[in-house]
Amino acid sequence: MFTGLVEQLGKVLSAEDRRGQRKIQVKTGFSDIKLGESVAVNGVCLTVSEFTPKGELSFFVSEESLDRSNLGALAEGSRVNLERAMLPTSRMGGHWVQGHVDTKGMVLSLTEGHDHWKITVALDPKYGRYCVEKGSITLNGVSLTINSLIETKLNEFMVTFLIVPHTWKHTNLSELKSGDTVNVEVDILAKYIEKLCRPQIPSTPLSAPSSN
Incomplete structure (x- = not known):
């Protein structure tokens, strides 16, 4: 669950199509990310599949998400809005956002x-x-x-x-x-x-x- 309050802008390092899916790597400023954590990328809830100490995160985008979103158009250098999943103690500054783009x-x-x-x-x-x-x-x-x-x-x-x-x-x-x-x-x-x-x-x- 997210709030729709973007934390930072990330930069796409690479985007690779793989059998109906897409793997994207994004340069972020996050330093405390864990494997399997949820991050909204341009509003799409994605799971962190790989990460580096430099804040470089990798995600796999499903065919369904590619059909419904603009993530298929991302290329090296594209800037994306990023938000980590909210905590129970977070202020609800925006509104209830699932990260399931319609x-x-x-x-x-x-x-x-x-x-x-x-x-x-x-x-x-x-x-x-x-x-x-x-x-x-x-x-x-x-x-x-x-x-x-x-x-x-x-x-x-x-x-x-x-x-x-x-x-x-x-x-x-x-x-x-x-x-x-x-x-x-x-x-x-x-x-x-x-x-x-x-x-x-x-x-x-x-x-x-x-x-x-």
Whole structure:
């Protein structure tokens, strides 16, 4: 479990495809990592498979994670947002983030304001029901507040965010440009509420019982 508060930016040292999986090595500033520990890389929960005293961590990315995220596009030199799993004593500064990316969104525009940057992202409409104005969502592992929602008659769905200077400076959101993809994880609480509130339809027998 994570909070969506990025701890640091890492740098990809290598990315190697292996039979439907991908092995990536990332240079980090972490000095107390353990084998098997969970780290969110651009919002994707990955397991540390190798590490060095210099903070170089290796991860294997599954085919499922490659399909749903932008980790397949990483190359040597790419910068990634990193967050270690939260502790029970940690402050919940962001929101509940699992590190299970739902889908990829596409950056439509970035504009600079007086004290913020505005990002507009196109999202698969089927995830729109989990988004509410001023609600939480995760982009590339960063916990963000939804500023506004835009739905069109063409069944297009867009979400806008206002990024404050600290987040802009300390995450890779500042490197985005129009056309880039971002990892999106919607609020898990919204999914649970939807399932719990969904009408329960009793199952119907395949055939009526015999009257004999």
